[in-house]
Amino acid sequence: MIGIGGMLASSVVNRVASKLGDLAVEDATLLWRFKDDVDDMKEKMIDLEAVMQDADNKVRQGGKDGTATRRWLAKLKSVAYDIEDVLDELDAAHLIKNHQSKLKLFFSQNNQFLWKMTVAHNMKNLREKIDKIEKESQKLNLVRHEPWVSRYNETFAAINSEGMDIGMIGRDAEKEKIISLLLDTEAKEHISIIPIVGLGGLGKTTLAQAVFADKRIDIFDVRLWVYVSKDFDLLKIGQSIVKRVNQNINLDKSDLQFVQDKLKEELANRRYLIILDDLWEEYGETLENLKKMLQHGSKGSKIIVTTRNICVVQILCTGYIANERKICPVHESDYINLGxxxxDDCWRVMKRRIFGPDDDQSGLEEIGREIAERCGGLPLVANALGQVMSEHRNIEAWKDIREKKIILDFKAEHQQDTLERLMLSYYYMKLEFKRCFTYLAAFSKGFVMDSDRFIQQWSALGYIQSRHNGQRWRRLQHLPTLEMFQVNGYSGFQTLPDVIQCFVSLRELYLRSWEDLETFPEWLGQLVSLEDITMINCPKLKSLPKSLQNFTALRKLWLEGCEVLEILPEGMGHLISMKKLVIRDCPKLTLLPESMENLTALIELKLLRCNGLEPLPEGLGLLISLEKLSIVDCPKLKSLPKSIQSLTSLRKLQLEGCERLEVSPELLHLTSLKCIEIQGFPILTYLPESTKNLTTLEELWLGGFNNLPEWIGQFICLKEINIFDSPNMTSLPESIRNLTSLKELYIWNCPRLIDRCRGEDANNISHISRIILDNEIFIPGQATKGSKNPAEYNISVVFSCNPTIQALVAPITKP
Known part of the structure; x- marks a missing residue:
């Protein structure tokens, strides 16, 4: 990216000027006018830093002056690095001096007197080089940059990615056309591709986001957003889709075949909407493989593709998959070609960025519309210029923006026009943000960034200076659109900083140990792209915003350690895409909203250590997709709703530590259960009759029981039994012999039962291939016992040096 070298030179010059200003010069260092050299060099570096803005602009304008200025910047950067090396040597020498005696120093290689003579001489030579560079800057006619006086203490301007504003302007017709195509159930294609085609900066991604957030498309079983980019990677695309469809699938070390198999399983018989954002790939075979991977959805599934290249769409129309009409773009007349x-729309976009609802616009409308003509109709440029103009809101500054001409050396006409207009935003960017901006050129679009880490890197490089938290948050508004925002261990704010509302493409919000967080602003509901919200150890959080109901794309909500959270908003029922809800260690929470019955996509619900939780919503049985339900350590909970019998998809039920809970007879209707865990019920010491009909059970976990009923032999699908903390259980039922599918039996902390299994009941369990008794492997009929964990075996091996290797293995016994 042009200008990175200039920004690096600027950063080094700035850093060196700062170090020279902080340098403490002692009397002993005053050799060869060392102090005078340092003072003189400091002034010259400050003067050179002031002309860096003009030097950067000349480089970008190109021509002979640009080439000469580029060489001048390279010389300046080289000398600045040399000066910094000398200053670092001074710091190192100071440390050595403070830790060694004078006599030892004199006779060592760190002799300070000789060293000072060398450093002073080097500094003198460097000062002469700086003098020469300063004279060259005068020949180049570089002038000091005087920033405009803004209505703020600092000038902020940046190029924001598409979608940084809430809502759209000027694309309503295109949006309605796409919605109509998505709702069309009579398409000839089994799965239709809807292309959005246009140059960069026209708002393709913004348009797709607006469609994605529209409630009318809630008809799809699965809705996914995948950012593709220039670096097309079929495996990563597949993994991304699998992860979003089913987070429980382990993708570590997965290959393409595994991912394709999982997609076939997960997408089969499901009507999906997938948005492939920023697709560049043109190779026909690669795109054919992409279509093969996505061909397993139900009829009526749709794929929205945003691309800058119409050739991509034309290639998608070819190949076997397209000719069989399994996956094919819609008719050419239905392509969304963005102009x-x-x-008028450009000016509306800019005004929204520049003015508040009550700001005076008089005297600025005419010149503002003239600047709007320079946007070339690009929303991205309109947003960028609007940001610049909001920070320089006076006629004089706006006239300069209107008249500024920036020349770029690009061959493609549309590239030159676009970048020339965007350069206006860069021209007025504050110097330290230019450095940060050019640093980001090393990262691809769509890169997920940790803001604190970037700020630390910028500080380490000398691009920015450490300031108070408010300034740190404010800098974030000048970064490209973020997809993940994470805060670990923070204090000082009682609510989220307003800057976060700029991140309208945010997908993951992760807040951990935010000590002072009490409430969320209502504008949080504007972040409609959020898919994952996690809040852990926010001890002062009192409530969630009512606008939570806007998160129709939210897939996971995790609330943990929110000690004073008392109520959840009724609008939670609008979170129709929610797959996982975890509420843990929220002792003040007493009720769950009745509207939860609308979370029909919910697959997993965990209620853990919610000491104040009493009744559960009666509509719990309407969660038709629920597969996993865990209720642990909720001591005030007395009963489960009768509607629980309607959870026909429930596969796993965990009930633990709910002292007053009565296990209701409705459980006998949960015939789809595969795993049940019951423990920590003082009043429940036997397996309830209501579980008698759960003949499809494969895993059984029981704690605190006195016995097992004979009818357990009816559980013919049972593969694993776990019995623990049951000191009063004395034997297993005779019918356990009938459990021919039983492969594993684990018993812990049940001394009487374990003795019985090793003796009288050994024959009854001899058909079970794996038996663990108090962490020891037990094989009926054999005296051999061993640890469950092979690592606990006491094995030693001794190798001799003879050609014939010998080994001595100690007896395998538990240590």
């Missing part, structure tokens, strides 16, 4: 915005 530029009208002048």
């Amino acid at each position: 530029v915005l009208s002048l």
